[in-house]
Amino acid sequence: MSDILKPMYDLLKKNVQWNWTAACDRAFNKIKSVLSSSPVLAHYDPSLELILSVDSSAYGLGAVLTQRRADGAELPVSCASRTLNNAEANYSQIDKEALAIVFGVTKHHQYLYGTHFTLRSDHRLPVTAASRLQRYAVKLAAYDFSIEFVKSANNYFADALSRLPLELTKKQLRGEDEEGRYLHYAQASFPISYDIKTETGRDALLSKIYGFVMYGWPSNYAYDDVEKIYFNKKDHLHVDQGCLIWGYRIVVPNSLRSCIMKEIHEGHPGIVKMKQIARNYLRPTPPAAPLHSWPWPAEPWARLHIDFLGPFNNSYYLIIIDAHSKWIEAEKIKTTSANAVCDSLRRHFSRFGLPKRIVSDNGPPFSSAAFAQYLECNGIKHTLVPPYHPSSNGAAENAVRTIKRVLKKAELEKEDINRALSRFLFMYRNTEQSTTGREPAVALLGRRLRGQLDLLRPDTAERVRARQLTEEQRGSAPLRVAQQNKPVLVRNYSKTGNKWDEGVVQARTGPVTYNVATKDGHTHKRHIDQILARKSRHSLSRVMDSSPNKSTSACSRDMSEGGSDHDHDESFDSAEEEASAGPAPAPQPPPPTLLAPTVQRIDKPRREAAIRCCEKLKNRK
Structure with a gap:
């Protein structure tokens, strides 16, 4: 088919002059026959998924019924189109799109009734609407379908038929707008006799908005602040009898607003009564349903609510809130594309793990195939709230409103926005949440975040360590260090052999x-207290000759404590001497006053045993 359409594709190239040639005419006729042939036009199969694509143009309607095969290809089952009559041509764009849906569904009633199908459109219809759209909704209520919104470029089947519609039949040409109008009801009780249609045409702003509603909102137009208000509500605006209607309410021209306010205020009924009178004439939306809260998840980071904040200073923020702990994440992103959202979520999931469910609105990034595939690959369920009903995702909406207030305050006070946002998030996460009664940090992480105010509290860990250092400083001799590959005496704990064996320090x-x-040949792991230096006979005699009390004390210590010897030797160095750059000072004997009580406490049998030990040490090499 692409080869057949090549002459026509050439006409769409840039800087190419339009010239419909005989080759284009042959391609056009051939592609029509191909589209209606059996390889393209398929027979209806009840087991396959049904997709109805609809679209409207300024003068026609188009609808294509397709079925998706197992390999993902969509084959057309039926195509339909027709021209708008005189009354329908005056419909607003929203009404034309709704009319295309009704036309496509009723045209293929024998295929669609009693089975589920997907309705594909490139235009979002308002949730609340008056008159004609309400009757359309009643007609469509008999069918079971889900709505899929696509870009206009991806809805080319129905778009082509709407721009090349079939001519109207005689019955359609004679037909007028059989639908009743909302203003037929409103005019019966409207308190002002002015012609709103005329004043709407005279109003510079409303006349421009009227044209946008009728013929489409331009994408490359620079809207001012007032026009942006209407642009944000474009999906809820339509035209009825030359008047702009927003949902159920009439958009009153500026020239009539003071008169209507004066009429409503007649008799000074008070603020509440005056609003009640205005609502009786200007028809508010239906009453809201009772509040239905989301169930509270039993574990943190199980269900996340996400939404966008922005544009704020030409930037967007992805807002994430955990339904269990109420922990808020706000990350600045460059674009709102599906890939950017997936990258941001990937960074958060690397810190907190994968959630079980994500709740979002129906924005393009969240309803895209790439986002759905990312969640499916990670085992995350996705819940889309009803379109144009932000309260269904109230947790995310409240978080967006909170963060937006922080950003606006920082901008007003000329403060760095990123710094202000970080400070707020830190404070918020450490503050008790009114719903859960716990700090978000405690609910998510199990602890509060340490801040500057924690410096006022004593640090238990530092206090314990200081106490330990004090106890260590009160200890006896400094730490000894054994040199590697030096001969030593090591404590033997086996039942056979000597109490001390000779050995060599390995590591x-x-x-x-x-x-x-x-x-x-065995290797033993020993504490420094279980290792002695192997001394020469000269050193031992020097120790014995230096002071009898010291020798006796050392021997007694050897008997009672396992023979620990702290005198300096070539195999040992104290930690202080090892760290010192200068030569080690000669060891000084302890004061006699410290040794005398030790000797006095030794009774006669122990004293004799100590003397015998010293004699053995004197004869040991």
């Missing part, structure tokens, strides 16, 4: 632990 495994290899 230091910790501040006070070593691996020592003994002569029997």
Whole structure:
């Protein structure tokens, strides 16, 4: 088909002059026959999914009924189009789109009635509407369908038929607008006799908005602040008898507003009564349904509500709120595309994990195929709230409103916006939430976030460490260090052999632990208190000759504590001496006053045992 249409595609190229040639005419006729042939036009299959695509133009309606095969290809089952009559040509764009839906559904009633189908349109219809649209809704209520919104460029089947419609039949040409009008009801009780249609045409702003509603809103037009108000409500605006209607309400021209306010205020009924009178004439929306809250998830980060904030200073923010903990994340993003949203969510999921469900509105990023595929790959369910009903996603809407207030305040006070946002989020996450009764940080992370105010509280960990250092400083001798590959005596805990075995230090495994290899080929892990230096006979005699009390004390300590010897030797260095750059000072004997009580506390049998131990040490090499 692309090869057949090549002559016609060439006419759409840039800087190409339009020239309908004989080749274009042959391609046009051939493609019509191809489209109506069996390889393209399929027979109806009740087991396949039905898709009805509709569209409208300024003068025609188009509808295409297709079915999606197992391989994903869509084959047309039926095509329909017709021209708008004189009355229908004056409809607003919203009414024309609704008329196209009714036309497509009724035209294919025998296929659609009693089965579910997908209604594909490139225009969003308002939730609340008056007169004609309400009757359309009643007609469509008999059918089971879901709505899929697509871009106009992707709705080319129905769009082409709406721009090349079939001519009207004689019955259609004679037909007038059989639909009753909303203003037929409103005019019966309207308190002002002025012609609103005439004043709407004279109003410079409303006449421009009237043209936008009738013939489409331009995409490359720079709207001012007042026009943006109407642009944001464009999906809810339509025309009835030359008057602009917003939902159920008449848009009153500026020249008539003072007169209508004066009429409503007649008799000074008060603010409440005056609003009640105005609502009786200007028809508000239907009463809201009773509040239905989302169930509270039992675990944190299980259900997330997301929405966009912006544009704010030409930037957008993705707002995420956890339904369990009420923890809010606000991240500035460059675009609102589906890929940008997935990248932002991926960063948050790397910190907090994957949620079970995400709730969002029907914005293009959230309803895109790329976003749906990302959630499906990660096992996340997606809930889309009803279109044009933001209260269904109230958690996200409240979070957006809160963050927006922070940004506006920072902008007004000439403060850095990013800094102000970070400070607010920190404060919010550490503040008790009124709904849950807990801080969001505690509910999500299990602890409060440490802030500057925590400096006023004593730090328990630092206090414990200070107490430990004090106790360590009150200890006895400084830490000894054994040199690697030096011969030592190591404590033997086996039932056979000597109490101390000779060995060699292999490696230091910790501040006070070593691996020592003994002569029997085994390697033992010992504490520094379980290792002695192997001294020469000269050094031992020097220790014995220096002071009897000291020798006796050392021997007694050897008997009672396992023979620990803290005298300096070539195999040991204290931690202080190892860190010192200068030569180590000579060891000084302890004062006699400290040794005398030690000797006095030793009874006669222990004293004799200590003397025998010293004699053995004197004879040991």
